[in-house]
Amino acid sequence: APAAAGAWTGTWAAGAVGAEPDAPHGLPGRSIRNVVHTSIGGTAARVTFSNLYGTAPLLIGHASVAVADAGGPAAVPGTMRRLTFGGERSLSRRVPVGREVVSDPVTLQVPAGTDLLLTLYTPAVGGAVTYHSHTRQTSYLARGDRTEDASGTAYATPTPYWRYVTAVDVRNRRSSGTVVAFGDSITDGVGSSPGSNHRWPDFLAARVRDSAYGHYGVVDEGIGGNQVLRDASATRSGRAAITRFGEDALGRPDVRAVFVDLGVNDILHGHERTGARIVTGLRQLTRQAHAHGIRVIGSTLTPFGSHAGYNAVKERARDQVNAAIRKGGVFDSVVDFDRLLRDPNAPGRLRPRYDSGDGLHPSDAGYRAMASAVNLRALLGSHAPAAT
Template sequence: MTNQRGLALFGALLAVVGLVCAGIFVGLGPGEDLAGQVAGGLFGRGGDDDTSIAVDGSNGSATGSGAGRGADGQGLPHRASPAASGGWAGTWAAGAVGSEPDAPHGLPGRSIRNVVHTSIGGTAARVTFSNLYGTAPLYIAHASVGVAGGGGPSAVAGTMRRLTFGDARSVSVVVPAGRQTVSDPVALGVPAGSDLLLTLYTPNPGGAVTYHSHAQQTSYLARGDRTEDASGAGYDTRTPYWRYVTAVDVENRQAAGTVVAFGDSITDGIGSSMDGNRRWPNVLADRVRDSAYGRYGVVDEGIGGNQVLRDASSTRNGRSGIARFGEDALARPGVRAVFVDLGVNDILHGHERSGAPIVAGLKDLVRQAHAHGVRVVGSTLTPFGAHAGYNATKERVRDEVNAAIRSGAVFDAVVDFDRVLRDPYAPDRLSPAYDSGDGLHPSDAGYRAMGTAIDLRTLLGSHTPAAT
């Protein structure tokens, strides 16, 4: 056993031993065995319940917390207080892409301050923490949320809030490998179109870090527990990743629900300005907020390199679109509509030689959404003729997919991003005005053109699809 592996095992055992010695329980029923729950629940990835353990530092008790699975029969994580009943809407989200390559044992002794950008505002917030790609339990000793102040890791005075778990019984939580948890709601005035600081402290070595690699946003690290440090003085390390956090929901009595942008790197915003919030979903969120549909949050579930059909977690490009659609899109609170822009990577990296499997996969996403009464607007696949991976066969497959999408046989409505972005003199290529430089990803101007091409009435009109 190497020293690193030994440290990781020792850290995991410390967490479990501490819980067992304290006499905690994880929602045990009559006759259920605590040791079996610890062995199977903390270290196993199977089962149907997304369960975390909230640890009460005062008396050692714990309670099951977070997003469970199952009651709807669709395997979707439950979200407390959906928008339809409690005024909750998604204001930010990011799909988990895989395990961070340089952090196989976590970031012990570090405070991780993630900077994220809101869409809709509210009067309270709750944060989702994910250990989806973890290889050991994630012990969060302390977590907070605050409103960012003027750039960097500092918070606006008076806005830093400590997060709790398990109905305010604990400031700490253990998230089993492969699972996630949602914090308790905390009162906080969340401004629309602003930055939030999502901070957590992990004191012990653990498993691999679940992260989002192409954040296009600077976040920060500090040594020691600086979770509630509003000054940000100790955050001396910059990082381009989001770690462990995958969603923020806000309570807003006027909220009508959530719009999800679901896609690959083009939805993720690769090629846009760092810290500029100029992805096309950001443009869409700004337009929604300033329109008659301003009661909707817009969240970005784009993952660079993501495919409709194949799991690309091993290359840190996330699970297949079909596999993650339920959790990343349909489980968002009060989801009203999903915008899908996905399929280019099935051609570039999945090497599909026919458009038919990709079209079938996109239709599967629509079937999943319609089963929940959710409308799906989709886009054509954008040009990549100047990209290094281009060839005539791949262009033919793209044309096949686009022909099916334009026919109206796939989505409830279509936005033709291909025509928005392409060079009229070379239609297999991005317009030079919209190319970030790699022949595949749009520039800020290209993303702005995409975000403004979406008709809000088409996206959020009154039509609700019947289950199919």
């Protein structure tokens, strides 16, 4: 059913990976303009700011949201909106260590499939910066408070990171809810062309928009290096999936389904010599979702036989995980990304045209194929409309 007038849908999200290594005291006196890409449009927006990995309270002196003009830090004229906090019309907000804050809603016509500018000014010396590293997107920094600078001319310093922002939600009366893509660097889009929004969840969002299903937000909670079982935030790969799932996946607004693609890093970096504990962890994610009435679609683990970390023991562990997933009882529905992407002449490796070049991460063509392989009715289940 369409959303109630006051309901929220996720249009963009990014899991916090850890503390930025080169900014232990924050970015004092800087305006940080994050460029992010929407999946669904709406008539109002709110932004989530995070100090999850901070070592001191985060002082937000001033914040804004705007629709990005094409190709840079400028805003579309007339779309710049000042953000306030706490329902008090306060321009500043102090965010405690380990916490997040959601802005008050602002009226803004947010288009689907377009870039937004999420800007905040941090006036004072602080603690470590909570960030997302593998953005495949250029954002910007400026000196001084340039939060509401619509021209973008002050933003002379490009940056590859998203800092302090973890979600944008919109109000859309026709929305049927949010779909969360939850995974590792493959979900995060590592290997895709920078600035192209060619992560597989981006392609999935475009498919949904062009289909009879139409009005769903698709948010990408992929974190490069993320593991099912082990916390890797010290190496900027996020908390263990079994830890962060409740917040990063189930905590998004009006979630109807979660797509899970995880386990490769437990094998490559987590030293899991068999698939048993990984499968147990994946089943735990599904049980958590079911407790909230949310269905889970999962994928088999994709090949990495040409990657530097490959060996026969790791390949056996991957095969064990995939056999369990295909057998059933792990997810509600399965998309076989392994069979889709593997080289038929060397099944332990990616098909060459689907390989970004490192033997692990797909190319743009690979990510497009992944999104095309998702059965939308299986993903959306009882929430999917009848075909017309």
